Amino acid sequence: MAFWFFLLLAIASLSTVHAQLPTTDGYVSIDCGISSNTNYTDETTNIPYVSDDGFIDTGTDHTIASNYVDSSLEKQLQTLRSFPNGSRNCYALTVTPEQKYLVRASFMYGSYDGLNGASPSNPLLFDLHLGVNLWTTVNITKASDVHRAEAIFVASADSASVCLVKTGSATPFISALELRPLKNTIYPYANATQNLVLFLRINLAPTTNHLLRYPFDRYERI
Ligand SMILES: *[C@@H]1O[C@H](CO)[C@@H](O)[C@H](O)[C@H]1NC(C)=O
Ligand SMILES: *[C@@H]1O[C@H](CO)[C@@H](O)[C@H](O)[C@H]1NC(C)=O
Ligand SMILES: *[C@@H]1O[C@H](CO)[C@@H](O)[C@H](O)[C@H]1NC(C)=O
Ligand SMILES: *[C@@H]1O[C@H](CO)[C@@H](O)[C@H](O)[C@H]1NC(C)=O
Secondary structure: OHHHHHHHHHHHHHHOOOOOOOOOOOOEEEEOOOOHHHOEEOOOOOOEEEEHHHOOOOOEEEEOOHHHOOOOOOHHHOEEEEOOOOOEEEEEEEOOOOOEEEEEEEEEOOOOOOOOOOEOOEOEEEEEEEOOEEEEEEEEOOOOOEEEEEEEEEOOOOEEEEEEEEOOOOOOEEOEEEEEEEOOOOOOOOEOOEOEEOOOOOOOOOOOOOOOOOOOOOOOOO
């Protein structure tokens, strides 16, 4: 049942692509670690990204080590903000109460601190919270890995917080934070009292090896 629902939804959203390019209205796209005078429009997706300066007061900006940068690496993953101080550091996102949202956080370590710190025997571990709820534990075992956490929630107030929580010796950090308003009727399991966390999303009929995202999916699911 759920399978067919999602499949039909995917077909329905694909078939509308050519009629009209979906708008990015309401998207909040934050490239963590860039300065506020370097906001830009992503060349691949055409989505505008802004600095995180307007969303958080703590932490320090970093760039990943140059040996982890190549031309195929998304610009959003090349910089990050890390939080050496405090056990809990939060981004405050402006939202509309009762609106449903998809929120995605991305993490790429890239030895930004020059310590070559992530390995299977010594993973970088810290927690990500959505408001007061544990969203996921970020577990980085390789400097070149890209981690993405995604959730769907219904806003209960006019601000939603995404918090990086120190749980051990690792310094929490974040590379990008993206918020996409959803139609309130989709993903009915996400409601005012329960959030959905992404487990797995599969493209059942890939025609290319490329990732599908905006504008082919108006909600920018990847
Ligand atoms: C870049 O975006 C931020 C939002 O984080 C905003 O506060 C800032 O004014 C923008 N900077 C420019 C130069 O447009
Ligand atoms: C961390 O705290 C120290 C000591 O209070 C301070 O000097 C430093 O600027 C802080 N760093 C950040 C990134 O907030
Ligand atoms: C982190 O990931 C590694 C490799 O997948 C795994 O062996 C380890 O148990 C994970 N640690 C935690 C605390 O989840
Ligand atoms: C959210 O959905 C769950 C079951 O999926 C239900 O038990 C709960 O009452 C719902 N909450 C609201 C506010 O509708």
